[in-house]
Amino acid sequence: MNHINKVVVVGGGTSGWMSAALLKKILGNTVNIELIESKTIGIIGVGEATIPPIQTVNEVLGINEAEFMRETKASIKLAIKFENWWQKGQSYFHTFGAPGQSLPFCHYHHLWTRAESLGLKTNLWDYDLNYLAATAGKFAKLETQDPMYEMKYAYHFDSALYGQFLRKHSEKSGVIRTEGLIENVNLNPATGNVESLTLTGGGTVTGDLFIDCSGMRGLLINQALGTGFEDWSHWLAADRAIAIPSERDTKTLPYTRSIAHSKGWQWNIPLQHRNGNGIVYSSRYCSDDEAQDTLIKNIKNKTLADPNLIKFKTGRTRKQWNKNVIAIGLSSGFLEPLESTSIYLVQSAIVRLLKFFPHKGIQASSVNEFNNQSQREYELIRDFIILHYCATSRTDSQFWRDMKALELPRRLTEKLDMFKENGTLVHDDLDVFWEPSWLQVMLGQGIKPMGYHPLASQYSQAKLTEIFTNTRRAKSAPLEKMPSHDEFLKLYLE
Incomplete structure (x- = not known):
């Protein structure tokens, strides 16, 4: 050419x-x-709903953040709350942050695993600023170079x-x-x-x-x-979604909700002017009418439009x-x-x-490399999504029993085995989800490591207690002066 x-x-x-x-x-x-x-x-x-890299797009384009948020009715997203995924009634957060502050050669969660083995029972998310802000319903743009106070965010729009x-x-x-x-x-x-x-x-x-x-x-x-x-429905069975907007909540949550039901899952996305709602399911396990009924029953606010059925593979x-x-x-x-x-x-x-x-x-060489990288990126995200389904203890429906019995892609099996053995997390090139993301979903889905990094063995129970106390205090400090999410939106977008 x-x-x-x-x-x-x-x-x-x-x-x-x-x-x-x-x-x-x-x-x-x-x-x-x-x-x-x-x-x-x-x-x-x-x-x-988005993930933090979208900020780079807006920055490259020279887009003013406040103008963008006003025109797209955007709110802040700090995390996703997963409800009923591992067990009914259980929930966990996948935040854009990370717990604690890692040591050289050793991620923070190894200290937590060591503490667990010594009988210290703590919530790892308590050392994650994103989690603390999300559950408190607060947000502020923190101007700091200290990684302890880094609070990555994305948007709902x-x-x-x-x-x-x-x-x-x-x-x-x-x-x-x-x-x-x-x-x-x-x-x-x-x-x-x-x-x-x-x-x-x-x-x-x-x-x-x-x-x-x-x-x-x-x-x-x-x-x-x-x-x-290339069809991946043998791993990810969902092939349909129904979307319905509804009136907004009085309080705008700074996170997305993902709520698992017996045959699929429901999203709830809070915007400035309304909520986005939808249900994702498989037609092999659930009829459209059944899915729509489940969705409508679980939307607490008045709906604003007719259901929109989306079919996909x-x-x-x-x-x-x-x-x-x-x-x-x-x-x-x-x-x-x-x-x-x-x-x-x-x-x-x-x-x-x-x-x-x-x-x-x-040039053929560029096309081939482009396609190889694209394929790898898709496969890594695919595996991360499969993790939510396969690592479940739910057996209350045929859907969940089949998800639990999935034959997994090789790389996902390797990642699970490494983490179960000694808490090792390996970041693959082109994976948009880094170690803290895999950590939170694995722990949230009930997967715990049997061992930990040798460096963690050097810490006594008393020293670990001191580290966790100081970390919690440091992570909680910014919350005192942080406005609520709605207060931030009002002040920032005036």
Whole structure:
């Protein structure tokens, strides 16, 4: 191929407009960016909870945080609270923080495991500032370089409004938007590359590189190029979701709730103007009517719209980059929103594309490495989600009994074995979830290590008690002057 002079983004929403915004910001006027979308095609729009890397996107784009939060009706997210996952009536938090402060060569949880073996019973989360702030309903932007007081956060927001916000930003920076439905995808008969797109009612859009943000239908990557799909439903059985917005709570929680039911799980996401609610389930175990009834019975506030049924298949497109098409967003694959990774995978794919951007033409080596990294990233997130299901003691339904009996991916089995043996946590390259995340979910799901790092053996019971007391005191100190989450939103967004 010749030099890449024009990139065409197919589809709007968060994935399309985030792609266009970042490409334009980084590539500037060296490449023309055109986005095609149609008002007649709806968007999924349930990606309303995020993880901290989204802050990097906004910073790179030069977006003012307060303006972004006002326009997207955003609230702060410090954690996810998992309810009924290990056992009915039991709950735990997966926060964006970490317990205590690790020692050289030795994570803090090894001290906790050592203390447990000596009969000291404490809650590891009590040494996590994110957890303490989340359960107290408080938040503040802490200006500190001390890792003891680091409090990572993300956002809950209206994803439809976020797409509109990014559209305004993109068009101001020079992205061309074309309204229209794509009638035909025209391929070069010799190379098989996409050459142009024919729009309904006339008009043709040409390009050198095409970004497929057309959602689950994968208009370019699958329908036109026949790339194929790797099905993961044997590990993750859920294939449907029902979403219903409701009136907001009087108190805005600074965390997402994930509530396990007998045949699936329910999300609750607090925004400034409403709550996002939904249920994720498998049609093999649960009818749509049964799932909808379970969801509605567990929404305490007045609903604001009719239920929206979303059908999906868990898995990934076999090659995220095929010929001159890159699949980003739902066209590249789907993982249920249990850990709020949908928007992150959009961000990650764009950043990866920019790293391998084919300014002087597409090279097979770059495409292969792009696809290898994309596959690995998807698999690591997949394994993290499987962990929530397989590590359960629930046997109250066939769904949970089958989840408990899953045959696990090899790497997940290895991680579980290492942690059970001596508390070892190994971070894989490209895994967005670091050791504290795996630690919290493993412990929360009832998995405890039998041993600990040798360095922890040097600490006596008295010394461990002193360390935990001082850590708890230090972690709790910022809470005294910290406003409530709602007070922060009011002051910050005025």
